Amino acid sequence: MATTARRGAPLTLDEIHAAALRLVDEGGVDALSMRKLAAELDVNPMSLYHHVPGKEALIQQICVAMADRLELPPDDGTPWQEQLRALALAYHALARAYPALFAYAYAHQQPGTDHESGIWAVLHRVLRAAGVAGPDLGRTGDVLHAFVSGFVLAETKGLIAEPGPAFDTAIDLIVHGLAGRS
Amino acid sequence: MATTARRGAPLTLDEIHAAALRLVDEGGVDALSMRKLAAELDVNPMSLYHHVPGKEALIQQICVAMADRLELPPDDGTPWQEQLRALALAYHALARAYPALFAYAYAHQQPGTDHESGIWAVLHRVLRAAGVAGPDLGRTGDVLHAFVSGFVLAETKGLIAEPGPAFDTAIDLIVHGLAGRS
DNA sequence: ACCTGAACACCGTTCAAGT
DNA sequence: ACCTGAACACCGTTCAAGT
Numbered sequence: 001m002a003t004t005a006r007r008g009a010p011l012t013l014d015e016i017h018a019a020a021l022r023l024v025d026e027g028g029v030d031a032l033s034m035r036k037l038a039a040e041l042d043v044n045p046m047s048l049y050h051h052v053p054g055k056e057a058l059i060q061q062i063c064v065a066m067a068d069r070l071e072l073p074p075d076d077g078t079p080w081q082e083q084l085r086a087l088a089l090a091y092h093a094l095a096r097a098y099p100a101l102f103a104y105a106y107a108h109q110q111p112g113t114d115h116e117s118g119i120w121a122v123l124h125r126v127l128r129a130a131g132v133a134g135p136d137l138g139r140t141g142d143v144l145h146a147f148v149s150g151f152v153l154a155e156t157k158g159l160i161a162e163p164g165p166a167f168d169t170a171i172d173l174i175v176h177g178l179a180g181r182s
Numbered sequence: 183m184a185t186t187a188r189r190g191a192p193l194t195l196d197e198i199h200a201a202a203l204r205l206v207d208e209g210g211v212d213a214l215s216m217r218k219l220a221a222e223l224d225v226n227p228m229s230l231y232h233h234v235p236g237k238e239a240l241i242q243q244i245c246v247a248m249a250d251r252l253e254l255p256p257d258d259g260t261p262w263q264e265q266l267r268a269l270a271l272a273y274h275a276l277a278r279a280y281p282a283l284f285a286y287a288y289a290h291q292q293p294g295t296d297h298e299s300g301i302w303a304v305l306h307r308v309l310r311a312a313g314v315a316g317p318d319l320g321r322t323g324d325v326l327h328a329f330v331s332g333f334v335l336a337e338t339k340g341l342i343a344e345p346g347p348a349f350d351t352a353i354d355l356i357v358h359g360l361a362g363r364s
Numbered sequence: 365a366c367c368t369g370a371a372c373a374c375c376g377t378t379c380a381a382g383t
Numbered sequence: 384a385c386c387t388g389a390a391c392a393c394c395g396t397t398c399a400a401g402t
Contacts, residue, residue: 010366033395045395049397050365107289111340142342146341147333147352150330151328153289154324158293159327161320161324165317169318173325229387367400378389382388
């Protein structure tokens with residue numbers, strides 16, 4: 001018999017990730033413990049360590065799983081203002097889908113790790129379309145990423161009184177700021 | 183004798199806060215444990231609970247202690263662009279002084295708690311000077327706070343490649359965005 | 365190869381007891 | 384009033400042992 005003692009099927013990394021995402025979704029990152037996760041999967045806590053190096057690594061893994069779910073807007077022919085708004089909306093949607101994990105990912109982000117996969121390519125493409133070039137490109141990209149991250153983070157925390165109008169205000173401010181720079 | 187068993191002087195809330203800030207400063211919020219804090223103060227772990235309701239409350243307390251150290255720029259007669267920059271710089275300085283705690287405070291901020299004391303008054307004053315009024319005032323204030331918070335957070339995390347120029351880019355973008363709105 | 369139980373070194377916090 | 388020791392219910396993780 002190849003079946004394990006307590007479960008019908010062997011433990012899977014995807015299974016672990018799904019359960020971990022569920023726990024984090026329900027009670028925040030603090031609610032994720034290796035022991036509770038194992039209980040959720042009906043498995044001995046130590047079995048997890050055969051699929052994952054440790055708790056911190058597991059959290060990193062579900063962070064990139066979240067980042068992979070970011071639906072980057074395609075390069076349709078629409079003006080850069082609209083594409084910038086679409087990108088911000090995608091980021092916004094991701095944060096709303098995984099509020100707790102998004103906040104954790106932003107707070108624990110490391111300089112090297114590029115958790116957002118292709119987001120930088122899209123952002124730079126849009127900025128180039130807006131006429132940003134040379135050394136300004138990298139700086140403006142960093143700034144806009146920080147701005148939008150800060151906004152969606154604040155929004156998911158309930159710190160924005162009127163999220164809808166405030167989102168428009170935010171995008172308008174960025175668009176006018178980009179258009180009106182010296 | 184009024185002296186305690188292990189220490190010359192009785193435990194003080196200020197003493198606890200100072201030690202907690204030191205621990206967080208050295209190893210991040212995760213490095214703060216009631217037991218390590220007690221050891222640092224040469225005291226039984228349980229003694230802390232006579233001065234503080236619990237760990238989470240203690241962290242909240244040192245967060246407001248940090249917020250109190252925010253040096254808000256005075257209302258000199260300088261143009262609003264300059265005052266906005268000064269306010270952002272003050273926020274920036276606070277984040278650099280307490281990087282770990284600042285990130286924690288932003289990630290765990292609650293809607294009700296106004297951790298930043300007078301910052302909103304200053305921000306709204308500057309925005310009014312910039313010609314923002316009516317329902318735009320609250321929205322724009324929320325947006326700018328989130329933007330600046332996001333930027334200084336990213337900066338303390340080392341996510342901004344060129345912090346100096348990027349800060350200028352960020353302020354310029356906001357200033358032009360405010361000036362050029364419809 | 366995959367899983368497990370016991371064990372180690374930690375946590376935050378309660379409670380009854382000390383002075 | 385302030386402090387303490389023992390205890391409870393948790394953690395993450397190592398390690399040797401099972402199949």
